[in-house]
Amino acid sequence: MSVTPDKMDILRFKLFHFQPFQLLCTNFNFRLKMRKQFIFLFALLISSNALLAQVFSEVVKSPDGKVQATVTFDKKRGNASYKVRYKGKEIIKESKLGLKVRGEYLYTGMVMLGSHTATQKGTWKPVWGETEEIEEHYNELTLELKDALKLKMNIVFRVFNDGVGFRYEFPDTKQVGLISVLQDATVFNMAEDFETWWAPSDWDSNEHTYSHTKISEIDATKYLSDIEPFNQHIVDVKAVQTPVTMQSGSGVCVSIAEAALADFGALHLKADSSGHNFTAFVIPGINPEIATVNGLPFKMPWRAILLSPDAAGLLTNHLILNLNEPCKIKGDLSWIKPQKYVGIWWELHIGKSGWNYREADGKPNPRHGANTENVKHYIDFAAKNGFDGVLVEGWNEGWDKWFNTNKAELFDFTKPYPDYDMPEISRYAAEKGVKIIVHHETGAAVPSYEQQMDSAYNYLRSFGFNTIKTGYVGHLFPKGEWHDGQRMVNHYNTVLEKAADHQIMVCAHEPVRPSGMHRTWPNFMACEAARGQEFNAWSKGNDPSHELTLIFTRLLGGPMDYTPGIFQIDLNQFDAAKKERVHTTVAKQLALYVTLYSPLQMAADLPENYEKRPDVFQFIKDVPVDWSETRILNAAIGDYVTTARRQKNAGDWYIGSMTDETPRDMKIKLDFLESKKQYEATIYEDGPDAGYNKNPYPVNIRKETVKKGSKINYHLASGGGCAISIKEIK
Ligand code: NOJ
Ligand code: CA
Numbered sequence: 001m002s003v004t005p006d007k008m009d010i011l012r013f014k015l016f017h018f019q020p021f022q023l024l025c026t027n028f029n030f031r032l033k034m035r036k037q038f039i040f041l042f043a044l045l046i047s048s049n050a051l052l053a054q055v056f057s058e059v060v061k062s063p064d065g066k067v068q069a070t071v072t073f074d075k076k077r078g079n080a081s082y083k084v085r086y087k088g089k090e091i092i093k094e095s096k097l098g099l100k101v102r103g104e105y106l107y108t109g110m111v112m113l114g115s116h117t118a119t120q121k122g123t124w125k126p127v128w129g130e131t132e133e134i135e136e137h138y139n140e141l142t143l144e145l146k147d148a149l150k151l152k153m154n155i156v157f158r159v160f161n162d163g164v165g166f167r168y169e170f171p172d173t174k175q176v177g178l179i180s181v182l183q184d185a186t187v188f189n190m191a192e193d194f195e196t197w198w199a200p201s202d203w204d205s206n207e208h209t210y211s212h213t214k215i216s217e218i219d220a221t222k223y224l225s226d227i228e229p230f231n232q233h234i235v236d237v238k239a240v241q242t243p244v245t246m247q248s249g250s251g252v253c254v255s256i257a258e259a260a261l262a263d264f265g266a267l268h269l270k271a272d273s274s275g276h277n278f279t280a281f282v283i284p285g286i287n288p289e290i291a292t293v294n295g296l297p298f299k300m301p302w303r304a305i306l307l308s309p310d311a312a313g314l315l316t317n318h319l320i321l322n323l324n325e326p327c328k329i330k331g332d333l334s335w336i337k338p339q340k341y342v343g344i345w346w347e348l349h350i351g352k353s354g355w356n357y358r359e360a361d362g363k364p365n366p367r368h369g370a371n372t373e374n375v376k377h378y379i380d381f382a383a384k385n386g387f388d389g390v391l392v393e394g395w396n397e398g399w400d401k402w403f404n405t406n407k408a409e410l411f412d413f414t415k416p417y418p419d420y421d422m423p424e425i426s427r428y429a430a431e432k433g434v435k436i437i438v439h440h441e442t443g444a445a446v447p448s449y450e451q452q453m454d455s456a457y458n459y460l461r462s463f464g465f466n467t468i469k470t471g472y473v474g475h476l477f478p479k480g481e482w483h484d485g486q487r488m489v490n491h492y493n494t495v496l497e498k499a500a501d502h503q504i505m506v507c508a509h510e511p512v513r514p515s516g517m518h519r520t521w522p523n524f525m526a527c528e529a530a531r532g533q534e535f536n537a538w539s540k541g542n543d544p545s546h547e548l549t550l551i552f553t554r555l556l557g558g559p560m561d562y563t564p565g566i567f568q569i570d571l572n573q574f575d576a577a578k579k580e581r582v583h584t585t586v587a588k589q590l591a592l593y594v595t596l597y598s599p600l601q602m603a604a605d606l607p608e609n610y611e612k613r614p615d616v617f618q619f620i621k622d623v624p625v626d627w628s629e630t631r632i633l634n635a636a637i638g639d640y641v642t643t644a645r646r647q648k649n650a651g652d653w654y655i656g657s658m659t660d661e662t663p664r665d666m667k668i669k670l671d672f673l674e675s676k677k678q679y680e681a682t683i684y685e686d687g688p689d690a691g692y693n694k695n696p697y698p699v700n701i702r703k704e705t706v707k708k709g710s711k712i713n714y715h716l717a718s719g720g721g722c723a724i725s726i727k728e729i730k
Contacts, residue, residue, distance in 0.1 A: 054074070054075050054076050055072065055073070055074055055075065056072065056073040056075065056112060056115065056143075057070060057071070057072040057073075058070070058071055058072075058115065058117075058141055059071075060117075060139050060140070060141045060157050060159045061139060061159060062138070062139065062159045062160055062161045063121070063137045063138070063139065063160075063161055064161045066086060066087050066161065067084070067085070067086055067159050067160070067161065067162075067163065067164060067307055068084070068085040068086075068159070069082055069083070069084050069141075069157050069159050069164045069166075070082060070083045070084075070085075071141055071143060071155070071157055072094070073110075073112050073143060073145070075111075075112055077108060077109075078108055078109040078110040078111060079096065079097075079098065079107050079108050079109075079110065080096075080097040080098065080107065080110070080143060080145065080155055081094050081095060081096050081097055082094070082095060082097055082157070082166065083095065083189075084164055084305060084307075086252060086254075086307045087252070087309070089191070089248075089250070089252065090191040091190070091191055091248075091252070091254055091305075091307065092188055092189055092190060092191065092305065093189040093190075093191050094189065095186070095187040095188055095189040095277070096185065096186070096187045097155055097166075097168075097185075097186055097187075098185040098186065099153070099168055099181055099182075099183070099184055099185055100181070100182040100183040100184075100185055101147075101151065101179055101180065101181055101182065102179065102180055102182070103182065104147060104148075104149070105185060106145075106147055106151070106153055106185075107185055109147065109148055110145045110146065110147055110153070111145065111146045111147075112143065112144070112145055113144040113145065113146055113152070114144045115141060115142060115143050115144060116141075116142050116144075117139070117140060117141050117142075118139075118140040118142075119138070119139050119140065120136060120137065120138055120140070121136075121137045122135075122136050122137070123135050123136065124136060124326065126321070126518075126519065126522070127327065127333055127336055127522035128336070128338045128522065128525075128599045128626045128648075129599070129626070129627065130316075130597050130627050130630040130645065131316075131627065131628065131629055131630055132627075132628045132629070132648065132649075134318050134321060134322065135318075136160075136318075136322045137160065137161070138158040138159055138160045138165075138322070139158070139159050140156060140157065140158045140159075141156070141157045142154050142155070142156045142157075143155045143156075143157075144171075149176065150176070151170070151176050151179070152170065152171050152172050153168055153169065153170055153171075154168070154169040154170075154171055155167075155168055155169075156169060158302075158323065160318075160319055160322060162306065162307060162308065162313075162317045162318060162319050163304060163305050163306040163307045163317065163319035164304075164305045164307070164319075165259060165302040165303065165304045165305070165319060165322075165323040166302065166303055167299060167300050167301065167302045167303060168184075168300045169297070169298065169299045169300065170293065170296070170297065170298045170299075171297050172297060177294065178292060178293070178294045179292070179293040179294070179298070180289045180291075180292050180293075181264075181282075181289060181290050181291040181292070181293065181300075182288065182289055182290065183280075183281075183282065183290060184267070184280035184281075184282045184290065184300075185279070185280065186279070186280040186303060187277055187278070187279050187280075188256055188269065188277060188278040188279075188280075188305075189277040190215060190246065190254075190276045190277055190278070191248075192248055192249065192276065193214045193215050193216050193275075193276040194214070194215055194246035194247060194248055194254065194276065195212065195213075195214065195246060195247045195248075196212070196213060196214065196215050196218065196240075196244060196245070196246045197210055197211075197212050197244070197245045197246075197549050197552060197553055197637055197638060198210065198211055198212075198213075198218060198240040198241065198244045198245075198553075199211070199240065199241040199530075199553070199554075200220035200223045200234050200237070200239070200240060200241065201220070201234065201235070201236060201239030201240050201241055201268035201269070201270075201281065202223075202229075202232050202233060202234050202241070203233040203234075203235060203283050203482035203483070203484050203485070204231050204232060204233040204475070204476070204482050204483045204484070205229040205231055205232050205233075205483065205510070206241060206483075206512075206513050206528075206529045206530050206531075206554070207228070207229040207510075207528075207530065207531040207532070207535070208223060208226075208228075208229070208232075208241075208531060209531060209542070209543070209546065210545075210546065210549040210550075210553065210638075212549070212638055214276070215246070215271055215276040215277075215278070216271070216273070216275065216276050218238055218240060218271040219237050219238065220234055220236075220237040220238075220239070220240075221237050223237075224237070228535065228539050228540075230474075231473075231474050231475050233482060236270060236281070238270055238271045238272075238273055239268050239269065239270045239271070239281050240268060240269050240271065240278075241268055241513065241553075241554075242256055242257050242258055242266075242267050242268060242269060242513075243255045243256065243257035243306070243513075243553050243554065243556045243557060244256055244257075244269060244278075244553065245314070245552050245553050245556075245637060247311070247637060251309065251310050251311075252307070252308070252309060252310075253306075253307070253308045253309075253310060253311055253313065253314045253552075253637070254305060254306065254307055255304075255305075255306040255314060255317075255552075255553070255556055256269060256278065256303070256304070256305055256306075257304045257306060257320055257515070257556055257557055258301045258302060258303055258304060258515050258557075259301060259302040259304045259319070259320045259321075259323035259324055259515050259516045259557075260301050260302055260323055260324045260325065260515060260516065260517065260520070261301040261489055261512065261515040261517070262301065262489065262490075262493055262517075263291065263293070263298075263486065263489065263490055263493075264282070264290065264291045264300055264301050264486055264489060265282040265283040265284055265285070265290040265291060265484060265485050265486045265489065266282065266283050266484035266485075266489065266512045266513070267280060267281075267282055267301065267303065268280075268281045268282070268283060268484070269281055280303070283482055283484040283485050284482075284485060284486075285480070285481050285482065285485035285486050285487045286478065286480035286481055286487075289486075290485075290486065291486045292486070301515065302323040304319050304320050304323055305319075306319050306320070306556065310635070311552060311635040311636055311637045311641075312632035312633075312634065312635040312641075313632075314552055314556065314635075314637075315551065315552070315630075315632045315635060315641070315643070316630060316631075316632060317556065320515065320516035320556060320557055320558075321516045321518075321519045323516065324515070324516040324517060324519040324520050325519070325520045326519065326520065327519065327520060327521075327522055328500075328520050328521065329500045329521065329522065329523065333522065335466060335503045335505075336505060336522050336523055336525075337388070337505075338525070338599035338600065338624075338625040338626040339387075339388035339389050339437075339467070339505075339525075339599070339600055339601075339625065340386075340387050340388055340389075340601050340602075340603065340620075340623075340625055341382070341387055341388060341389035341390060341391055341437055341600070341601075341602050341603070342378055342381060342382050342385075342387050342389075342390055342391070342602065342603050342604075342607070343378060343389070343390050343391025343392060343393070343437065343602065344369045344370055344374060344375065344378060344390075344391065344392050344393055344394070345391055345393055345563070345602070345604065346537070346563075346566070346604045346605055346606060347369055347606055348369055348393060348394065349534050349537035349538060350537050350571045350573065350574060350578070351574050351575050351578065352367075352369075352573070352574045352606070353367045353368065353369030353374070354367045354368060354369060354394070355368075355369065355370075355393055355394030355399045356368065356394065356399045356400045357370075357394070357397075357399070357400065357417035357418065357419060358400040359400070360400060360404065362400075368394065368417070368419060369393070369394055370392050370393065370394040370395040370417065370419075370420050371419040371420060372419060372420060372421045372424060372425060375390065375392055375420070375425050375436075376425070376428055377607070378390045378392075378607065379425075379428055379429050379432050379434050380432065381607040381610075382432070382434045383432035383433060383434050385610075385617075385621050386621055387434065387603065388434065388435065389434065389435050389436070389437045389467060390429070390434055390435075390436055390437065391436075391437040391439065391469060391602070392420075392436055392437070392438070392439060393439040393441070393469075394417075394439075395416055395417060395420045395422075395438075395439065396411060396412060396413060396414075396415055396416055396417065396420075396439075397411070397412040397415040397416075397417060398410050398411030398412055398441075398443070399411075399441075402443050406477075407443065407444065407445035407448070407477035408445070408447070408448065408477070409445070409448050410442070410443045410445040410448055411440075411441060411442060411443060411445070411448070411449075412452075413440055413449075413452050413455070413456035413459065414452070414455055414456060414459040422463055423463070425463075426463035426464055426465070429464070429465075430464055435464070435465050435466065435467065436463075436465045437465075437467045437468070437469055437507070438460045438465050438467070438468050438469070439468070439469045439471070440456065440468050440469065440470045440471065441470075441471035441473065442470065442471060442472055443471075443472075443473060443474055444472045444473060444474045444475060444476045444477060444483075444510075445477050446472075446476060446477060446478070446481075446487075446488070446491055447477070447478065448477075449470075450491070450494070453494075453495070453498050454498070457498065457499065457502040457504055458502070460504070461502055461503070461504070466503055466504050466505060467504065467505040467506075467507065467525070467600075468499065468504055468505075468506055468507070469507045469508075469509065469561075470495060470506065470507070470508045470509065470511075471508075471509040471510055472488075472508075472509070472510035472511065473509075473510055476488065483510060483511070483512060484512050488511075488512065489512055492508060492511045492512060493517070493521075495508070496517065496521040496523065496524050497521070499523055500521060500523045503523075504523065505523045505525050505600075506523055506524050506525060507525050507526050507527065507561050507600050508524075508527040508528065508529075509527070509528040509561070510528060510529075511527050511528070511529050512529065513527075513529040513530065513554055513557055514527055514529060514557040514558030514559075515557050515558070516557060516558060517558070518558050518559070524558075525559065525598075525599050525600040526558070526559040526560060526561040526598045526599065526600040527558065527559075527560065527561060528560065528561050529554065529560070530550055530554040530555075530560055530562075531546065531550075532560070532561070532562050532563060533562055533563040533564065533566065533582070533604060534563070536566070536571075536580060536581065536582040536583065537571060537580060538580060539580070541580060541581070541582065541583050542583060543583055543660075543661075544583055544584060544588075544659070544660045544661045544692055544718070544719035545638045545639070545660035545661070546583075547562070547592060547595070547596055547658065548637070548638050548639060548640065548641060548658065548659075548660055549637065549638045550562075550596070551595060551596060551597075551641065552635075552637045552638070555596065555597065559597055559598035559599060559600070560596065560598055561598060561600055561602070562592065562596050562598070563602040563604040564589050564592035564593060564596065564601070564602070564604060565589050565590075565592075565593070565602065565603040565604045565605055565620055566582045566589055566604055566605045567586055567589065567605050567609045567610060567612070567613055567616065567617075568605060568606070568609045569581050569582045569584070569585075569586065569696040569697065581696075582696075583692050583719060584658075584692050584696065584719050584720070584721065585686050585690050585691065585692050585696045585697075585698075585699075585717050585719055585720040585721060586613075586616060586696060586697055586698075586699050587684055587685055587686045587687075587690070587699045587717075587720055587721045587722055587723065588658050588659075588686075588692070588719060588720050588721030589721070590616070590619045590620065590656070590684050590699075590721065590723035591656035591657055591658040591721030591722060591723045592656065592658070592721070593619070593620065593623045593654075593656060593723070594623065594643050594644075594645055594654050594655060594656025594723065595641055595643045595656040595657075595658055595721075597630075598625070599625050599626060600625070601623075601625050603617075603620050613699075615701055616684065616699050616701070618682075619682075619684050619723050619725060622654075622725050623654050623723075623725070624645075624647040624648065624650075624652075624654065626647075626648040627645040627646060627647065627648055628646045628647065628648050628649060628650070629645065629646040629672075630643065630644070630645045630646075631643070631644045631645075631672055632644075633655075633657075633668050633669075634666070634668075638660060639659065639660050639662065640657070640658065640659045640660065640662075640664055640666075640716070641656075641657070641658060642655065642656070642657040642666065642668060643655065643656050643657075644668075644672060646672075651674060651677070651728045652679075652725070652726060652727045652728060653670075653672070653673065653679075653725075653726040654723070654724065654725055654726070655668070655722075655723065655724040655726070656721065656722075656723050656724075657714070657716060657721060657722040657723075657724075658716065658720070658721035658722075659716040659717075659718075659719070659720055659721070660719070661692070661718050661719055662718065663691075663715065663716060663717050663718045663720065664715075664716045665713070665714075665715050665716075666713070666714055666715070666716060666722070667711060667712075667713050668711065668712050669709065669710070669711050670706055670707075670708060670709065670710045670711070670712065670726070671708060671709055672708075673706070673707060673708040673709075673710075673726070674708065675707075675708045677707065677708070677728055677729075678705060678706075678707055678728070678729045679705070679706050679707065679726045679727060679728050679729060680703060680704075680705060680706075680726070680727050680729055681703065681704045681705075681706045681710075681712060681724055681725070681726045682701065682702075682703050682724065682725045682727075683700075683701070683702050683703070683704065683712065683714060683722065683723075683724050684699055684700075684701050684722065684723045684724070685699070685700050685701075685702075685714045685715065685716075685722045686698065686699070686700070686715060686716060686717035686720040686721070686722065687699055687700040688700070690717040690720055691717045691718040691719065691720070692717070692718055692719025692720065693718065693719065696719075705729070706726065712724065
């Protein structure tokens, strides 16, 4: 066991918490009165034994000693608290721990039964990811508690070099049977009024823009009048989504998130209007409980505090993944494959075609996108350009019923529309070496989907396909449940498990935001759970700092199906009156393939738009979706980032660099390349006078021969980017 409690810290804590001592220290005449006080101090020291027994306090340090969590239990009051220091500085001041269960607060009147420590040191290899090996090294402390009704509760702390995780566990519920958890009462008492990047706490949607304020200034009032997303449910304007990311005056970054979210409502946080602390705010369901737990030893999801000396470090932080359990899929995993895909998708969003086979009045829709001929056209394009998959939306019965029937039965996942010839498409796709990504939009009609899951999965497997894109657009059925509540969290996880049984990979849209579950279920390739590219097609869109905020917040929990790669920035191709556009340059669309990590990356634009610019499209054809190594060359939250990644099991590197609305001159040094080797760098940079607002199209492509230590200079236009492929010259 290598947890070494810091004796000095414990002593300091005990002395500090002893009031007579505090009074003496602040007494101006302390020295003069020394003699008089001697007898009293002597008595104090003798009585400190009794005091020691009243307060349990242990410092759990990270293996490198830089992170310290002090966990305290006040035996007199019966409550637990913690605080966190990083590199000698306080990050979280003393903060309460506890839950509200069955109307009782499990943070006062508890009895401490004991404590124990442990250490874990090892490495593990993700099936796919940003790096091929991850170190898992932490020191752990478990506090064993019991309430007046004999309900046992453990609080477990794990301290890693890149942050702190803690969670509540009910090791034995036999005595009490069903437990209703009414709220998580954990406090995060931040040491400063940090700069904060946050999205509003919405029980039903994650598809919001981000704001950047101090903690004390958090106020989501402006989001209430926003019509996007239409099914929003914002209950408290001081509450935010997790992960919420903060930065101190000295540059230290902190993100509060959760890991391994299962059988529980999702964690949001309420900011205190008078100061700068957060209190946990877990989303309930139809009933006010945030979770009902029965007949178990039960472990709640982890509360994760990610720590990094700077913004760049946050992007290679592995705390969330390390707090998740190892892979639960047994046996052969070779069916799980990172993929690049195209599909019948953007054309639906920009109005070239539609999802419905029939209009609402039953007449055929002449613009139905998912017809056999159009699908074959995409299959041809995918095969020609080396893509693995073709996503097809609008292929099955149900789309024309969506807005006028009740949600008890809506979509049919084994019944294609009459103009979608499934056997022929399956044959043609197999001949071309491409697989269809089968869309399962549920329209948030959840029980109906649950009934059909097995038959739907057997159906698509029988045609040789093994990836689904699920969707939960709109208000949920059963009514009263929320996208972030326990009922839905269980649903999303059931889909992953069932899909794994059928050897199916999953990309989920409109789910709860991810919490690193792809370690446990590596068939969980990506999800949306944030405001994606689609908003550019039909709303005010995403401003140039949006993706630069997403990667430091939402993406910390797992990959996002953002769907980059739009070349036709003005979206009036099929409707001259259409004013919407994408708020980037074309070069920035290329950069997103590297900066915004996902093992499932779409080339979202239409084949005809790629065919017009084959030289620029080459980068999308080349860029891999699985990596051995990732380096962040520079980063500032919401402003800019430059990411370099090495292709999985290969020596080639790819770089993505992007900025918000501010143009920047960048200089990068390639000191990560292997020595004694030569490489050809192809640089796709914003062309002359480019800018996201007026001139998004020019991309200048140039080549340089480079080696370890070479420097590359380039200019990022306003809302611009740069993408670089670096291939070894053999
Ligand atoms: C919203 C999803 O995010 C989008 O990708 C999909 O095309 C539509 N729903 C329709 O299912
Ligand atoms: Ca969506």
